[in-house]
Amino acid sequence: MQELNSKINIIRGLLERKALSKAEAQKLLGLDDKNFSALFELSLDLSEGVKNVLVCGGAGFIGSNFVRHMLEAHPSYKIVNFDKLTYAGNLENLRDIEKNPNYTFVQGDITDLEQLNKTIQDHNITHVINFAAETHVDRSIHGGSKEFVMTNSLGVQMILDAVKMNNIEKFVNVSTDEVYGALELESEDMFREDTPIMPNMPYAAAKAGGDLMCNAYWKTHGTPVVVTHCSNNYGPYQFPEKLIPFFIFKLINDEKVPVYGDGLNVRDWIHVRDHASALDLLLHKGEPGEVYNIGSDNERNNMEVTRLMLKLLGKDESSIEYVTDRPGHDRRYAIDASKIFSLGWKPVYTREKFEEGLKETVDWYLANTEWVEALRKKKDEMNNWQESYFKNNKK
Numbered sequence: 094m095q096e097l098n099s100k101i102n103i104i105r106g107l108l109e110r111k112a113l114s115k116a117e118a119q120k121l122l123g124l125d126d127k128n129f130s131a132l133f134e135l136s137l138d139l140s141e142g143v144k145n146v147l148v149c150g151g152a153g154f155i156g157s158n159f160v161r162h163m164l165e166a167h168p169s170y171k172i173v174n175f176d177k178l179t180y181a182g183n184l185e186n187l188r189d190i191e192k193n194p195n196y197t198f199v200q201g202d203i204t205d206l207e208q209l210n211k212t213i214q215d216h217n218i219t220h221v222i223n224f225a226a227e228t229h230v231d232r233s234i235h236g237g238s239k240e241f242v243m244t245n246s247l248g249v250q251m252i253l254d255a256v257k258m259n260n261i262e263k264f265v266n267v268s269t270d271e272v273y274g275a276l277e278l279e280s281e282d283m284f285r286e287d288t289p290i291m292p293n294m295p296y297a298a299a300k301a302g303g304d305l306m307c308n309a310y311w312k313t314h315g316t317p318v319v320v321t322h323c324s325n326n327y328g329p330y331q332f333p334e335k336l337i338p339f340f341i342f343k344l345i346n347d348e349k350v351p352v353y354g355d356g357l358n359v360r361d362w363i364h365v366r367d368h369a370s371a372l373d374l375l376l377h378k379g380e381p382g383e384v385y386n387i388g389s390d391n392e393r394n395n396m397e398v399t400r401l402m403l404k405l406l407g408k409d410e411s412s413i414e415y416v417t418d419r420p421g422h423d424r425r426y427a428i429d430a431s432k433i434f435s436l437g438w439k440p441v442y443t444r445e446k447f448e449e450g451l452k453e454t455v456d457w458y459l460a461n462t463e464w465v466e467a468l469r470k471k472k473d474e475m476n477n478w479q480e481s482y483f484k485n486n487k488k
């Protein structure tokens with residue numbers, strides 16, 4: 094322990110005096126890359142002040158990847174995962190870190206202000222980040238949108254109240270590029286932070302409601318909130334109703350994959366671990382009252398993504414089945430992320446590395462059959478209505 098403390102002190106001294114480069118410090122301490130970067134992060138945490146972070150919706154896809162990222166990147170922080178565990182919440186996503194002494198799970202609903210306040214006070218929370226949402230666009234279209242408004246709009250307002258009442262240092266509300274509406278396929282326009290909010294789907298409109306509340310609390314009360322708009326995520330632990338895992342599941346089972354309309358709709362794909370590192374940066378360096386777009390400059394149409402998956406899983410185009418387009422299907426999303434790039438953030442999985450990231454994702458699903466099987470048991474909630482929708486809408 095004493096040895097660790099003295100190493101931390103050396104690094105902190107070096108940092109403050111800018112006496113040595115990181116590479117020179119690593120050589121001096123005789124540490125490999127992994128140990129050096131862990132020690133380096135720890136020394137940064139100690140010099141900036143340890144944080145107790147409330148992660149709302151941490152049992153879902155992006156939230157669970159974020160929790161894992163934070164425990165690795167900031168070994169001294171306390172992370173409290175506050176999640177209602179809807180059909181999309183899955184504690185199996187966090188099985189490997191559940192015994193980490195710096196991690197706590199609380200089952201709770203973000204629309205319940207009393208429960209939010211109690212959790213914040215019990216755990217001496219300093220920072221809040223919100224992933225909790227109803228997220229499946231098709232459900233918001235075909236299954237009713239009340240729950241979407243409750244969680245995505247009212248839930249955010251409850252968190253804002255809790256943040257304000259408990260003098261939280263910073264709140265990051267994780268939102269989506271879908272609030273901007275759609276871009277023309279032929280245009281070269283991109284969503285910028287000042288692009289008007291014009292959502293076309295109930296899911297996106299409910300998310301926009303939460304975002305507008307954040308802006309209003311900042312302007313009215315000075316509540317220190319940062320809003321993010323990210324593009325489509327892919328990676329491990331995604332609930333298999335979303336495009337990439339849904340297709341992987343189908344192809345593994347020798348079933349056809351349903352492609353909406355002409356398959357030319359464009360999305361800007363980002364690896365979930367890159368999204369997590371961007372949010373980590375904004376939790377620390379994001380300016381309260383500001384909005385940040387997050388994306389990897391990786392526009393692909395659905396056919397391109399589908400063909401890549403067919404290739405990775407050894408299938409051909411006979412595995413595709415075209416279905417009637419989704420009502421109000423936005424044609425193209427593209428993110429201008431220059432604002433967060435200017436803070437020094439860089440994605441690891443750039444456009445050039447998309448196929449590599451997709452391959453790792455496919456391999457992850459193939460290697461984690463227990464996780465996949467547990468979800469298959471939830472099949473009723475997962476795909477019953479989705480399956481019958483695609484069956485009835487074959488072209």
Ligand SMILES: NC(=O)c1ccc[n+]([C@@H]2O[C@H](COP(=O)([O-])OP(=O)(O)OC[C@H]3O[C@@H](n4cnc5c(N)ncnc54)[C@H](O)[C@@H]3O)[C@@H](O)[C@H]2O)c1
Binds near residue numbers: 154156181224
């Ligand atoms: N998936 C994407 O591609 C993407 C892209 C951009 C932004 N986002 C945003 O990121 C966030 C997380 O998305 P995801 O894909 O991980 O979602 P997800 O559906 O996988 O997870 C949502 C989580 O929120 C929890 N939850 C739902 N209602 C709750 C409530 N009332 N109280 C507490 N917890 C509740 C669920 O149990 C689940 O664990 C969402 O806000 C979404 O809008 C997602």
